[in-house]
Amino acid sequence: MKSLRNYIDKIKPQFKKGGKFEKLHSTFDAFETFLFVPDKVTYKGAHIRDAIDMKRTMSVVVFALLPALLFGMFNAGYLYHLSIGETASLWKNLLYGATEIMPIVAVSYITGLAIEFIFAQYRGHEVNEGFLVSGMLIPLILPVSIPLWMVAVSTAFAVVLGKEAFGGTGMNIFNPALLARAFVFFAYPASMSGDKVWVNGLLEKAPIDGFSGATPLGLAMTGQINNIPDMHTLFFGFFPGSIGETSKLAILIGAVILIITGIGSLRIMLSALAGGLAMGFIFNLLAPAFAPIPENQILINYFSISPIMHLLMGGFLFGIVFMATDPVSASQTNTGKIIYGFLVGIFSVMIRVFNPAYPEGVMLAILLMNTFAPLIDHYVVQANISKRLKRINITK
Amino acid sequence: MARINIRKGFDIRLKGKAEKILLKLDPSAEYALKPSDFHGITPKLMVKEGDKVKAGTCLFSDKNQTDIAFTSPVSGTVEQIKRGDKRLIESIVIKADATQTYESFGTEDAQKLSREDIIKKLMVSGCWPYIKQRPFDIIANPAAKPKAIFISAFDTAPLAPDIDFIVNGMELEFQTGINVLAKLTEGSVHLNVNINYPTSHIFAKAKGVELSEFSGPHPAGNVGVHIHHLMPINKGEEIWTVGPQDVIIIGKLFLKGIYDSTRVIALTGSEVNKPRYFKLISGANLSKLIEANITSKNARIISGNVLTGSKIDRNGFLGFYDSQVTAIPEGKHFEFLGWADLGFNKFSFTRSFFSSLIPGREFTLDTNLNGGNRAYVMTGQFEKVLPMDIYPLQLIKSILAQDIEQMEKLGIYEVAPEDFALCEYIDTSKTEIQAIIREGLDLVKKEMC
Numbered sequence: 001m002k003s004l005r006n007y008i009d010k011i012k013p014q015f016k017k018g019g020k021f022e023k024l025h026s027t028f029d030a031f032e033t034f035l036f037v038p039d040k041v042t043y044k045g046a047h048i049r050d051a052i053d054m055k056r057t058m059s060v061v062v063f064a065l066l067p068a069l070l071f072g073m074f075n076a077g078y079l080y081h082l083s084i085g086e087t088a089s090l091w092k093n094l095l096y097g098a099t100e101i102m103p104i105v106a107v108s109y110i111t112g113l114a115i116e117f118i119f120a121q122y123r124g125h126e127v128n129e130g131f132l133v134s135g136m137l138i139p140l141i142l143p144v145s146i147p148l149w150m151v152a153v154s155t156a157f158a159v160v161l162g163k164e165a166f167g168g169t170g171m172n173i174f175n176p177a178l179l180a181r182a183f184v185f186f187a188y189p190a191s192m193s194g195d196k197v198w199v200n201g202l203l204e205k206a207p208i209d210g211f212s213g214a215t216p217l218g219l220a221m222t223g224q225i226n227n228i229p230d231m232h233t234l235f236f237g238f239f240p241g242s243i244g245e246t247s248k249l250a251i252l253i254g255a256v257i258l259i260i261t262g263i264g265s266l267r268i269m270l271s272a273l274a275g276g277l278a279m280g281f282i283f284n285l286l287a288p289a290f291a292p293i294p295e296n297q298i299l300i301n302y303f304s305i306s307p308i309m310h311l312l313m314g315g316f317l318f319g320i321v322f323m324a325t326d327p328v329s330a331s332q333t334n335t336g337k338i339i340y341g342f343l344v345g346i347f348s349v350m351i352r353v354f355n356p357a358y359p360e361g362v363m364l365a366i367l368l369m370n371t372f373a374p375l376i377d378h379y380v381v382q383a384n385i386s387k388r389l390k391r392i393n394i395t396k
Numbered sequence: 397m398a399r400i401n402i403r404k405g406f407d408i409r410l411k412g413k414a415e416k417i418l419l420k421l422d423p424s425a426e427y428a429l430k431p432s433d434f435h436g437i438t439p440k441l442m443v444k445e446g447d448k449v450k451a452g453t454c455l456f457s458d459k460n461q462t463d464i465a466f467t468s469p470v471s472g473t474v475e476q477i478k479r480g481d482k483r484l485i486e487s488i489v490i491k492a493d494a495t496q497t498y499e500s501f502g503t504e505d506a507q508k509l510s511r512e513d514i515i516k517k518l519m520v521s522g523c524w525p526y527i528k529q530r531p532f533d534i535i536a537n538p539a540a541k542p543k544a545i546f547i548s549a550f551d552t553a554p555l556a557p558d559i560d561f562i563v564n565g566m567e568l569e570f571q572t573g574i575n576v577l578a579k580l581t582e583g584s585v586h587l588n589v590n591i592n593y594p595t596s597h598i599f600a601k602a603k604g605v606e607l608s609e610f611s612g613p614h615p616a617g618n619v620g621v622h623i624h625h626l627m628p629i630n631k632g633e634e635i636w637t638v639g640p641q642d643v644i645i646i647g648k649l650f651l652k653g654i655y656d657s658t659r660v661i662a663l664t665g666s667e668v669n670k671p672r673y674f675k676l677i678s679g680a681n682l683s684k685l686i687e688a689n690i691t692s693k694n695a696r697i698i699s700g701n702v703l704t705g706s707k708i709d710r711n712g713f714l715g716f717y718d719s720q721v722t723a724i725p726e727g728k729h730f731e732f733l734g735w736a737d738l739g740f741n742k743f744s745f746t747r748s749f750f751s752s753l754i755p756g757r758e759f760t761l762d763t764n765l766n767g768g769n770r771a772y773v774m775t776g777q778f779e780k781v782l783p784m785d786i787y788p789l790q791l792i793k794s795i796l797a798q799d800i801e802q803m804e805k806l807g808i809y810e811v812a813p814e815d816f817a818l819c820e821y822i823d824t825s826k827t828e829i830q831a832i833i834r835e836g837l838d839l840v841k842k843e844m845c
Contacts, residue, residue: 001732033768037734041727041763045830046820047702048408048554048724051742051749053767055735057774057824060748126768170771170825261748265776332775332789381790385805392630 008032026120030127057263058129064257064264065136065322067250069105072243073097076144079199079240083207100144100200101243107148109135111155119164130169130176130328131159137177137322140244141315141363142184143197150188154180174370175329178363185363193359194218198240215241216313217352217359223298225305234312245315255321264325267334268341272320273311275345280307283353302353310349319362320344329370333380340376344369399591400625402612404783406745406818408554410702410724411758414662414671416561421674426681427470428487428713429455432706434466434525436534436838439485447474452499452521452655455488464535467522469657469679471497487713490679498654506576506650514579518646521655525716526642527580530623530635532837533812542636544583544627549599549640550590550610552617553701557662557673557719559640560596566644567598573647577638578604588622615783620815624784629809641719645678659719665702666760667695667723676714682721683711690723696763698722703817704830727764735767745781745822770825781818786810788819792829795836800843803836812837 014020015028032038034055042049077093077100088096112131120127138155158180163172185192195214196202202213212219216228216239229239237247245251258264287303290296311317324330324344331340344365351361358364431439437458442465443449449472454465468490475491501521506514515538518524527545529536536542550559563570578585584606589599591611599607608626610616619637629635638646641659648656657678664671668689676685686697687710698705699715702722706715714721731737739749743759751757778788786807794802813830820829 005730005732034733036730036732037764037766038768039728039730040765040768042765045828046817047696047698047705047707047722047763048410048761048821049764049766049826050746050822050824051739051744051766052746052822052824053735053826054770054773054824055767056748057746059736126770128770128773130773168771170773262746263748263774267776327775328773330775333787334776334779337776377790381787381806384785384787384807387785388630388805388807391628 005036008035023121026125026127027117030117030120033126054129055132058132060257060261060263061133061322062136064254065133065140065244067253068140068244068247068318069101069136070094071237071247071250072140072144073101075237075246076100076200076243078238079213080201083199083201083211083213084205085208097144101139103148104139104142104144104146104151104243105136107151108138108155111152112138112159115156115159115164119168123168125168128169130163134158134176134180138180141177141181141242141318141323143192144200144243145197145203146184146191150184150191154183154187157183170328172328173374174367175323175326178323178367178370181363182367198242213240215239215359220302220305220313221298221352221356221359223301225301228309228313231308231312234309242315242318245318248312248317251317251321258321258325264321265327265330265337265341267337268325268330268344269320271338271341272324272345272348275342275347276310276316276320276349277307277345278342279346279349280305280310283307283349299353310352314352314360315362316348319348319366323362324366324369329373331373331376331380333377336373336376336380339380340369340373343372397606398608398626400608400610401591402610402616402621402625402783404780405552405613405615406781406822407552407613408702408761408821409743409756409758410554410664411666411760412664412668412671412722412724413555414557414664414673416558416673418561418660418673418675421676421680421685423470423492424676424680424682424684426475426489426491426713427468427472427677427679428489428681429466429468429679430487430713430715431456431466431485433716434458434535435834436532436841437461437464439466441477441485441488443474443488445474445477448472449474449490450497450499451657452501454520454522455490456485458535461538463516463519463538464524465520465522466525467499467655469655469677489713498656501649501653501655503651503653506572506579509579511579514576517649518576521649523642523646523649523655526638526645527577528637530620530629530637530812531809532841533620533814534841536636537634540634542581542583542634543629544586545577545581545636545638546586546588546619546623546626547577547605547638547640547643548588548617548619548622550588550593550617551701551719552590552612552614553703553720554614555662555664555671555720555722556617556701557660557664559719560593560599561673562660562662562719563596563598563640563644566647567601569644569647569651570598570640571602571647572650573638573643573645574602574604576646576650577636577643581636586622586626588619588626590617612783615781615815615818618815620810620812621783624786624810631804631809633809639717639719642717661714661718662720663689663723664720665695665698665723667692667725678714678716680714681711682708682714685721686710686723692723692725694726695723696726698724702761703821704814725760725762727762727766729764731764745777765826767824767826769827772825772827774824777822777824778816778819781822782815784810784815788816791836792827792832795832795839798839800840803840804844808836808840
């Protein structure tokens, strides 16, 4: 490591102001601090600082996403081979999935980081690590058949308009990864919905008989409740869906990592879970209120679905564990987080049941609540302020 | 008696707690008074180099409040007036006499003196600066009428000295100090002790105080936290605070009529060979103590604790208010892929390093920042270490925006930089939060007072 360090120290002056590669200063700094935690020491205030930094925080989240990514790779291979009537070994499935998915991950990271580096250099900042997580989230919430150029375009859209336009990491209003997904969803709906995009190869060639590429939410929306896989399959994730969303087990492993390390907000996860269950339960209660005529049957069936099923279908769990907990776009106060999470849960289930155009509600629910998060915080903080003002009135 | 259990907070488990052995040091050859120990004052010099002074002779006063004297801790000769950038006075160094002589301030019974006379005596003797005020965490304004006076009888900061051990045997001085303080307020003198600790006789038997018990992790011992829970400060109110050792110094002034700033300090930290307690005089030159106890040349010496203390040289002087000197290793080194380390030896408030699997272990922490400065991303962290009904991140942001109205609404009058020291320690974004809070307090003081 010593020689690497010496080499970096040798070339460092060229990237400083007035150096040959002055324009690449932020990029150099990003790579240098990636390789070596800087030798900066405290000079005022507390003389010691916690071992945690932004790189550690973000890499813990990326680490928590790895189970979902690995399962997504396996599932892509598994479903592909199933669709052509073959059975393949674990490794073959994984390898197939990896060759399909790693390019998506690479495109997402390269596009996003390139833009981040440019903006950091332009502003004279250090490169912020926030995109390390967004860059991993974006592939995981897209279908495996997504064209790579769409990944690049949507990532660029999300980073430039969703984040840098607001001032960069920490200043954005919307979750960048969800913004990327929303962009693809509305700009290229044919690549983001239907029965053919979730398993590779279906767009080109029909699968063998008996194989359906429909997601559970797609089935529920079209009244095929009985064709939805059982809870067991839904939990382990052997069914079509966005790359990272299908295995609840993998997501829960990630959730446990986030909770134990204290980096993901347990408040948001639990309150969103409660919100989703509550809305599902309310729908159960309302189901008998509809006249049992054929036109209503699909809705009645969807209303009657077990609230637990709502948690297991689609991206609900992935959304509330990894997306709703984004500290920048979520509510920032503790009370606000509970309200925010609960409403994310409510709206996720409400949107997916009521609006047939948007089979997945969690994306829109979180983006909607991102908009309201500052308002929620405003009222929470205002309550604290009024309490303080009241105290003055009493004492005077 | 109020009993308050503080749940929020964090104990930083550092190596190098002082063993309860009190050693007496040979007197230092030099002593210094540093204007930077007193936030917000502009020193007006009263002596010049070569002048003879006694213990208690005024060295400088505040330009805006000339009655408050800052006096020499020892008798001797003014050896040097050290100036820094823009001729800012950094310190006034006194070469001590072999035998000490004291200015005499009279030994009248405090009970018989009027409030004005007591204040005058405290000011002229150099004891007034020991009385600080909230809001703003500065030397108290003698013209104000405080709602109460608060004394925290325990310290929860990392490696903090055991106050009960320090004050041992000073019953009379402490009680006299309390009696003096009681005359300064129409409210009560609050003495706050640690529940989880057998309270020393001095504190338990103190008369004329309102005793309250606190428990919990740091900052449960911060006087600001006590005030917040017992008597939160509203706009326009003042509460005064005094440290326990400083009460004793005030007591001695009224018992003996002299300014005797002898205090006990704990020499602590992982770089100290044998962490112990030492008796010396405020402002003492620490070079002998440091040479004898700290062999590592790569140590940062801090007058105070690791969270709020100030860095001093190896031949530096003890700070005016400090009861602790800490030595930790400097962290000026690169670490290859340090952020990806499993972290068995890294200490963190979060549980994102494996070290959190081993409870109770003590750590050697160095002064490395452990990362780069970033925008605020994480939320909900500061709340976990600030046991006050205050929204820390929102307050910090209102200060950065210089929004005075919002700062007032969010409770700036109730806080001091030291209350935010732990927020600064755990901050993932590595911002200088204590400096930000100080900036906010200064701004509010300038605009509103």
